[in-house]
Amino acid sequence: MVWLRDLLSDLVIDYSGRRSRVLLLLVAVALSTGSLVTAVGVSQMAASQIDADIAASGTDLLTVEIAPAAVDDASPDVVVEEAERPGEGASAQIFLPEALERVRAIDGVRAAGLRLPMSDGIHVRRNADADESSTLGYDLGSPVDVFGATSGYLAAYHVTPEEAWMLDAVDPYDVALVGEGIAEELGIPVAAKELTGYRIYVDDHAYEVIGVVSSGPAAASGVVLPYRTALSTAGTDRDATLLVRTEPGASRPISEIVREAVLPARPDVLQVSAAIDLATLRTGVNEQLSRLAGAVGGLLLVLTVLLIANSMIVSVMARTAEIGLRRALGASSLDISVLFLADGGVIGALGGLAGSALGCAATVGIAIVNGWSAVLHPWYLVAGPVVGLLVGIVASAYPSVRAARISPAEAVRVE
Template identity: 30%
Template sequence: MRPVDILRTGAGGLRSRRARVVLSALGIAIGIATMVAVIGLSLSSRADLLAQLDRLGTNLLTIQAGKTALGEDAKLPKQAVAMVRAVGPVQQATATGDVDASVRRSDVVPQERTAGVAVQAARLDLLRALGGRVRSGTWLTTAGERLPTTVLGAVAAERLGVLGPGEKILIGDRWFVVVGVLAPVELVPELDRVALVGFTAAQHHLGFDGHPTMIFERSRDDAVAAVRDVLARTVSPGSPEVVKISRPSDALAARAATDEGMTTLMLGLGAVALLVGGVGVANTMIISVLERRQEIGLRRALGARKGDIRLQFLTESLLLSALGGGAGAALGAVATAAFALVQGWTPVIPLWSIGGAVAATLAVGVLAGLYPAARAARLHPTTALNAA
């Protein structure tokens, strides 16, 4: 038989049982769609994380004081930022400091009702060092550093009900004018929940002692590890063990690793769905052989060889799997693109995942069709023609 005759015969067998073919192909489609979507979404998410890391940089280190040997809270020295800047490869160093003051929307709100918003003193170069941006209004300025002005984090503004610059909030017992609201700070999300005031204003109006609570440092990419090794001794030469150093970008890297693990799990689930679909195809083909014994006997009587019968049913199995695989690949690609766009990611649908889906589909088709095809080829023409 010519290849075109084999395809025509196989397709004819599928057209005669359309409902069963659709249901069998659905199992294959679900498995393939799951695998394509999982790969696409994982790569889209990881690409977004890597782009985020490239944008924010991996050279930011944070320095904060831990506990002393007696269990008391240690303090960073007031000149700690200057000490960090003295390290050769350091390019930027800035700081924030915790301020013991309540934040209220108005004086009718009890002092204990702070809406979960804390107060921190901030140096003027903080926003530039963190790669943050102001969503509305302005950042703290040199001229206004001594004045009772504040910039709210994104969450803090929402919790306090502040719509934008020009409004007033009560910090401690003094009214502060909101001059700006920050966009979410991706590397340091803790700043989303605070009211930031200038160091000088915090000292003059809120009793801030001037000790930084957290220092943010950026250095050359090739020197991050070396700088990390000397920061504790630089900031606290007498007791470096009380200084904690961390890299905020590690959290994003950990998310990428977690996504990779989840991808493996979901691919396993997709493979199980594909296996179930393959079992469904094999079951469909076996039933087809039983129902078409007279057709097989007639073809054998007219001169068809065992190999022709075997190839016919194997082709039907391949076409059935290919139908489900094609639909599944298309569905997976559409689902990936739609979900990625909703999440604000750049959709990534690698061609190798589509190629892998096609290869997996053909493999399932061959495996699912081998036994039914061999069983059909073994039927004796006389026995097949006499079948009820």
């Protein structure tokens, strides 16, 4: 322990005689390590904020569809059930009613419902018997979008008309909801609280208009029929989409289990929308910001190494006589090398400690200015001194070797 005490004593004497140099080096190390801590801290906060923003905006909507590879698969285990509407043909179903109930029972699911598009070329009009020139109608290639849906599908878009329950009847009613744009074209009052006596014809089949949809996917040019009506017409639900609205931030875990809830026997024939891709995006943003922070901090550390190394080389040249005297009094080359390594290490550790404090304060300040939640990991306080110590030792390596090679004879000639 005597040698350690002597080493510290030598460093204190040296620092007291070169206060300006020591202060300059401490400031350089503090700024570089502080910048590194700040850059990493800000990148972590920005990534967390982006993560929260993505989770809170739009990622709570999932779609479950039959995978394209399964559409042409006619094997019996893909067609789950043959559901028959009274008086009409059988329909091959994959999205069964009990599957919809299982999805709704998942924690974090706000609403879930089915949508099945009708075939192209469907004609929509108000009048049953008028000639083509006097009817108000369009085929599906124009703006009209005719599809069957359950009430849960509309609820997932925050559209909840009082009459929507009629879309879910097992034996479907001949009813329809129309978008505002279609209602205006067909002369159906948009602002009426109750609609009676208004009827539209979809491919010559009459449907009673029970409401006008002013928001959601059918707001502009949609006609919504009961889901089972579309299913009976199509004969299969292979083109159906299950829409799931989740609690904010719950889409990723739900996306991992929703296929099993819908189709436990064959979850592989289903595909879920981009919730997992968004999670990958969030991870990528975090990684990119961390790389940017590391690059900026690394550049600052390299500059600090060069500054300390240059200062230490100048110190070696200025202390050549002292080094020669120490060697003449019995100090070995290793003792001289350790002295300069310790010099750089102590300056680096002290500067790194100050840099950690500076970086944490700057991180909190930036969070306050931007209204973010401050993210400070405990390792930030440890990283500064450790990085500073390593920087100081690395920067002192060459000067310490150079100092250790100075012989007493060279020192006498320099003096």
